[in-house]
Amino acid sequence: MGAAMAGVARGLASGAKPSAGRAQFKGVFQQLRTELVDELGASYEVPTELQEYLDYMAQYNVPGGKLNRGMAVVDTVAGVKGAPLERAEYFKAAALGWCVEFMQAFLLVADDIMDNSLTRRGVPCWYQSPHIGMDAVNDALILESFIYIILKKHFRNSPHYVSLMETFHDVTYRTELGQLLDLKTAPADDVDLSRFTMAKYNQIVKYKTGYYSFFLPVSLGMTLANVNEPQAFADAERILLDMGRYFQIQDDVLDCFGDPAVSGKIGTDIQDNKCTWLVVTALERASPDQRRALENNYGRSDAFFVEAVKSIYRDLELEAEFRAYEAAAVAELEADISGFDHFDARVFSDLLAKIANRTK
Numbered sequence: 523m524g525a526a527m528a529g530v531a532r533g534l535a536s537g538a539k540p541s542a543g544r545a546q547f548k549g550v551f552q553q554l555r556t557e558l559v560d561e562l563g564a565s566y567e568v569p570t571e572l573q574e575y576l577d578y579m580a581q582y583n584v585p586g587g588k589l590n591r592g593m594a595v596v597d598t599v600a601g602v603k604g605a606p607l608e609r610a611e612y613f614k615a616a617a618l619g620w621c622v623e624f625m626q627a628f629l630l631v632a633d634d635i636m637d638n639s640l641t642r643r644g645v646p647c648w649y650q651s652p653h654i655g656m657d658a659v660n661d662a663l664i665l666e667s668f669i670y671i672i673l674k675k676h677f678r679n680s681p682h683y684v685s686l687m688e689t690f691h692d693v694t695y696r697t698e699l700g701q702l703l704d705l706k707t708a709p710a711d712d713v714d715l716s717r718f719t720m721a722k723y724n725q726i727v728k729y730k731t732g733y734y735s736f737f738l739p740v741s742l743g744m745t746l747a748n749v750n751e752p753q754a755f756a757d758a759e760r761i762l763l764d765m766g767r768y769f770q771i772q773d774d775v776l777d778c779f780g781d782p783a784v785s786g787k788i789g790t791d792i793q794d795n796k797c798t799w800l801v802v803t804a805l806e807r808a809s810p811d812q813r814r815a816l817e818n819n820y821g822r823s824d825a826f827f828v829e830a831v832k833s834i835y836r837d838l839e840l841e842a843e844f845r846a847y848e849a850a851a852v853a854e855l856e857a858d859i860s861g862f863d864h865f866d867a868r869v870f871s872d873l874l875a876k877i878a879n880r881t882k
Contacts, residue, residue: 547593550616551585551623557675558668579648579661580668583627584620586643590876591626591739592619594869598743601869615746617676621669621690622739628665629697629734631658636705637794644786666694682745689745693738700729708795713821715813718797718805724767726797731773732766740869754864761858761870768851769877774798775844776882778832785882792828795821800840801831807838852878 559577562568568576599615600607607615633639634647635658641647649658669690677683703726707717737759744755777789778800791798801820808816812834819830835841852874859870 543593544589546612547589547596547616547619548585550613551620554617554620554672555580558671561671561675576661576664580624580627580665582645582651583631583648583661583665584623586645587623587626588876589619589623590873591735592616592623594739594873595619595622595743595746597872598740598869599747601866602744602747602749604866614676615743617672618686618742618746619739621672622734622742624665624669624672625690625694625734625738628662629701631662631665633701635659636701637790637796639790640788641782642787685745686742689738689741693733696729697734700726700731700733704730704797708797708821710795710821713795713817715801715805715817715820718802720802720806723797723799723802727767727770728763731770732763735769736762736766736873740873743869749865751864757862757864758870761855761862762873764851764858765855765870765874765877768848768855771799771844771847771851772877772880774800775841776880778835779841780881792820792831793823799844800835803840803843804835804838808834812837848879 555577558580559573562573562576563570595618596607596612596615599611603611630642631648634642635649635656639647640650648654648661649656654661670687673683673686673690677686680686703722707722707726740758740762741755744758749755774791776785777787777791777798780789782788791800801816804816805813815830815834819827822828855874856871859867859874862870
């Protein structure tokens with residue numbers, strides 16, 4: 523816990539208390555939100571009632587998560603600097619962090635539609651909200667556009683503006699390709715477990731999760747802090763993509779065995795025919811009878827079929843297998859982090875501390 527708190531402390535403006543980190547970060551969102559709404563009317567002739575709608579839509583979808591991605595930008599800038607950030611420095615880093623959270627929001631709004639999800643963060647998914655439905659597709663696109671409005675307003679005179687823009691475009695494209703891999707590997711109406719291999723799974727999670735959830739915020743922070751050594755980015759990418767794989771495997775296990783009251787999300791991976799660590803590992807270990815049972819029950823929405831799959835997972839002791847994997851993964855990440863010598867490696871330790879052994 524001490525390392526994680528140290529990272530938060532480094533991300534605060536001079537004189538702030540570590541416990542204020544999240545509140546201070548959320549305060550920047552309120553300023554950005556006000557700017558975005560004002561711009562809608564001043565520059566785009568959006569009627570007042572639609573300004574209010576988009577304001578509500580942003581508040582519903584953007585700030586409700588753990589904010590680890592966004593705050594990682596701040597922590598990275600402060601970690602590279604090696605000193606607390608001044609007020610203006612903090613605002614720039616936090617604004618960039620909120621761009622990451624807007625990216626997370628637009629991806630999740632779209633992903634929930636594609637996965638037919640019911641809840642997100644303990645409330646109905648945006649498309650499930652009253653009077654929203656498929657309007658959420660356009661709302662997701664607007665959330666993405668908000669990223670570039672923020673970048674233009676606060677970074678267009680920065681020497682890093684083009685690099686920041688290109689990073690967002692590149693990681694968005696990689697994430698969308700990861701989503702495509704996910705969708706085409708496991709179409710809901712065509713269950714074919716022969717498509718599910720660990721190599722395919724690793725490719726999906728690298729592109730769908732690793733780049734935007736872990737590499738993006740740290741890469742942005744490094745850029746803003748004037749890191750320009752290619753090897754530093756390459757070493758960071760390797761560590762962060764490994765961390766992203768660990769994070770996604772956690773997500774897969776929580777989707778199946780987690781408590782929705784804690785996670786805020788009702789898992790649907792089995793029903794949705796998803797290529798997950800659980801099903802791939804089960805297929806590697808299953809007897810012929812168990813494989814046939816998986817083929818007969820996976821990707822079907824009735825609770826009876828879902829429970830049949832979970833029963834096989836239990837028989838194969840996959841939760842225990844995950845705990846063993848988790849211990850090894852954390853140890854390997856800690857070893858890799860200890861060898862990172864380009865700047866303060868606590869940037870990575872703090873990220874790992876936030877996700878290790880999580881329950882949501």
